[in-house]
Amino acid sequence: MRYKVSSFIMIPSILSIIIYMLYTFFESYNRVNYIVHPITIFFFIVITILLFVLESINYLIFKKRLESLSVDERIKILDENEGNYFHRLYRFIFIEQNNEKVKKIDHGFDGIIELDNKLPVWWVHLFLITIVFSAIYFFSYLFIDYSNPYKEYDIAYKDQLKKIEIFEKNTPQVTIENASFKKDFINNGKTLFEENCSTCHKSDGSGSIGPNLTDDYWINIKEKDLFKNIYYIIWNGSENNPTMRAFGKSGEIKGNDIEKISSYVYFINKNKKSSEGKAPQGKKNLDWINETKQ
Numbered sequence: 297m298r299y300k301v302s303s304f305i306m307i308p309s310i311l312s313i314i315i316y317m318l319y320t321f322f323e324s325y326n327r328v329n330y331i332v333h334p335i336t337i338f339f340f341i342v343i344t345i346l347l348f349v350l351e352s353i354n355y356l357i358f359k360k361r362l363e364s365l366s367v368d369e370r371i372k373i374l375d376e377n378e379g380n381y382f383h384r385l386y387r388f389i390f391i392e393q394n395n396e397k398v399k400k401i402d403h404g405f406d407g408i409i410e411l412d413n414k415l416p417v418w419w420v421h422l423f424l425i426t427i428v429f430s431a432i433y434f435f436s437y438l439f440i441d442y443s444n445p446y447k448e449y450d451i452a453y454k455d456q457l458k459k460i461e462i463f464e465k466n467t468p469q470v471t472i473e474n475a476s477f478k479k480d481f482i483n484n485g486k487t488l489f490e491e492n493c494s495t496c497h498k499s500d501g502s503g504s505i506g507p508n509l510t511d512d513y514w515i516n517i518k519e520k521d522l523f524k525n526i527y528y529i530i531w532n533g534s535e536n537n538p539t540m541r542a543f544g545k546s547g548e549i550k551g552n553d554i555e556k557i558s559s560y561v562y563f564i565n566k567n568k569k570s571s572e573g574k575a576p577q578g579k580k581n582l583d584w585i586n587e588t589k590q
């Protein structure tokens with residue numbers, strides 16, 4: 297007999313590799329608990345012990361059987377058992393079915409005889425594996441979190457929230473002191489303005505419930521600089537009129553986004569002057585009319 301690895305070594309080794317692969321695969325999904333679980337390890341050990349016992353019994357039976365056979369038969373049987381586990385597995389899957397005689401089915405009425413070839417063993421095994429796979433999938437879907445899309449969604453959703461929280465913690469928000477007009481922010485600011493402000497100021501800032509933001513008249517003059525004044529009002533709201541609420545103070549809009557919105561409002565105030573829109577309210581501030589920023 298040539299080199300042969302016992303199944304109680306072979307099978308646990310293959311299992312270990314599979315478990316290791318699953319482990320690395322599930323690590324990215326935070327599902328490692330299902331694999332490195334006391335029950336998994338317990339079954340792993342039990343399977344190994346059982347395999348060892350089976351192997352020993354098999355070997356004893358095999359030896360007894362050999363003793364009761366003639367020399368020719370003994371050689372034949374030893375030949376069949378030649379090779380290691382993979383070699384025998386290979387023969388079992390691809391070769392052994394060829395020895396079978398092909399059955400013929402007589403249809404009778406049309407005289408056609410059909411060859412009833414046996415399905416290849418590898419094909420049958422593949423089919424059986426799909427059944428096992430679907431059973432595992434079916435039960436795990438019904439009874440545990442694994443492969444349940446709702447639970448998966450929940451986990452992914454919480455993960456995202458956590459990431460956002462960490463991101464916000466690590467991203468310093470600008471304040472009125474260091475905020476400044478930036479051309480690059482105009483487009484982003486426009487989107488944010490449309491989402492948060494257009495209901496009262498119209499999307500072009502020409503005003504409806506709230507005042508026209510594109511003219512030179514201002515009700516609230518709190519800062520020396522126009523950009524900062526806009527930032528101030530979005531952060532603190534209006535003292536005169538609570539309809540213009542404190543978006544920044546209340547936490548509704550973060551400092552970085554207020555900087556973007558302010559850039560947009562500053563931009564439209566400087567560039568989109570038209571006679572249309574809501575009638576001027578408040579005072580004209582001459583300092584701001586001549587002010588320009590890059």
Ligand code: HEC
Pocket residue numbers: 489492493494495496497505506507509513514515516517526529530534535536537539540541543557561577578
């Ligand atoms: C619910 C309606 C409403 C919303 C939403 C709103 N505003 Fe206002 N806004 C007002 C009103 C009303 C005033 C006038 C306040 C006053 O009389 O002092 C105002 C005033 C302002 C002013 C000062 C104008 C001035 O002449 O003093 C600015 C700047 C401004 N809003 C920007 C914004 C921005 C930017 C947003 C979005 C983040 C926004 N507003 C959202 C209603 C609103």
